[in-house]
Amino acid sequence: MSTIVRDYTIPANDFTIAGEASSSVRKILSQLGVSPDVVKRTSIAMYEAEINAVIHGNGGMAHVEIDKNKIYIRISDEGPGIADLNLAMQEGYSTAPDSIREMGFGAGMGLSNIKKNADVLDIETEINKGTIVNITVFFKRE
Amino acid sequence: MKIPEIAQLIKAEICTKKHNPETDILSACSADLMSDVMAFSKSNALLLTGLVNPQVIRTAEMMDIKAVVFVRGKKPLESMINMAEEKGIALLATDYPLFVASGKLYKNGICGRGE
Ligand SMILES: Nc1ncnc2c1ncn2[C@@H]1O[C@H](COP(=O)(O)OP(=O)(O)OP(=O)(O)O)[C@@H](O)[C@H]1O
Ligand SMILES: [Mg+2]
Numbered sequence: 042m043s044t045i046v047r048d049y050t051i052p053a054n055d056f057t058i059a060g061e062a063s064s065s066v067r068k069i070l071s072q073l074g075v076s077p078d079v080v081k082r083t084s085i086a087m088y089e090a091e092i093n094a095v096i097h098g099n100g101g102m103a104h105v106e107i108d109k110n111k112i113y114i115r116i117s118d119e120g121p122g123i124a125d126l127n128l129a130m131q132e133g134y135s136t137a138p139d140s141i142r143e144m145g146f147g148a149g150m151g152l153s154n155i156k157k158n159a160d161v162l163d164i165e166t167e168i169n170k171g172t173i174v175n176i177t178v179f180f181k182r183e
Numbered sequence: 184m185k186i187p188e189i190a191q192l193i194k195a196e197i198c199t200k201k202h203n204p205e206t207d208i209l210s211a212c213s214a215d216l217m218s219d220v221m222a223f224s225k226s227n228a229l230l231l232t233g234l235v236n237p238q239v240i241r242t243a244e245m246m247d248i249k250a251v252v253f254v255r256g257k258k259p260l261e262s263m264i265n266m267a268e269e270k271g272i273a274l275l276a277t278d279y280p281l282f283v284a285s286g287k288l289y290k291n292g293i294c295g296r297g298e
Contacts, residue, residue: 060241084245085221148218151278
């Protein structure tokens with residue numbers, strides 16, 4: 042199988058569209074016959090990262106590569122960056138405003154949930170430059 | 184448990200025109216926080232919530248949740264119904280509050296364990 046590559050734009054602060062990229066990737070994986078457990082783990086990790094880009098990063102881009110063995114997802118934004126990544130990774134830590142809480146987000150669970158569901162997670166972030174979240178999920182666990 | 188039986192137990196209106204007759208609910212999650220729903224790992228699950236916005240449907244899709252019950256008289260928007268139908272997710276609306284609706288389903292065998 043040749044590598045499937047997809048790129049998506051993640052619009053800022055648009056909650057009706059937030060999740061479209063993850064939804065599309067989910068469909069591709071299901072069609073490829075990837076196991077439901079892997080589809081779900083990938084969906085959770087990508088969706089949390091996509092929502093973070095919408096809420097915290099002023100929107101951004103999603104780049105996805107799928108080959109025979111794995112899916113690689115890169116969610117990048119040019120938002121404010123994360124000052125203390127260790128702190129941000131902790132469950133319950135959130136800087137989301139009340140308006141976001143009213144939408145059902147902002148419990149500070151996203152990053153740790155990505156970590157739980159991804160096989161490889163690598164976050165690059167720089168203050169006032171942006172954040173890149175790199176997620177890999179293998180189709181079969183070694 | 185099938186969707187019509189659930190609707191009957193909690194006196195809910197089924198808002199989506201078509202739903203998968205195969206849908207068999209084994210577990211459930213009650214939450215207003217989508218972050219909490221994202222941490223829920225059971226399959227063949229139902230979501231009960233007081234939150235009404237498109238992200239509820241999107242979250243359900245990502246989590247493989249087959250049906251969503253809106254509680255306390257809240258009704259899903261037309262756009263949410265269309266989105267749910269497209270994804271094969273059933274939407275229900277009941278006047279019961281979250282605790283009572285959850286309790287009625289729990290008592291009748293949906294005890295949150297599932298598979
Ligand atoms: N892309 C990003 N750009 C800037 N800051 C971010 C980004 N992603 C996460 N953060 C920071 O890290 C914190 C924790 O993120 P996390 O996803 O764990 O929680 P949350 O988004 O606040 O809430 P939840 O994910 O539960 O809805 C955020 O509140 C925010 O301060
Ligand atoms: Mg988050």
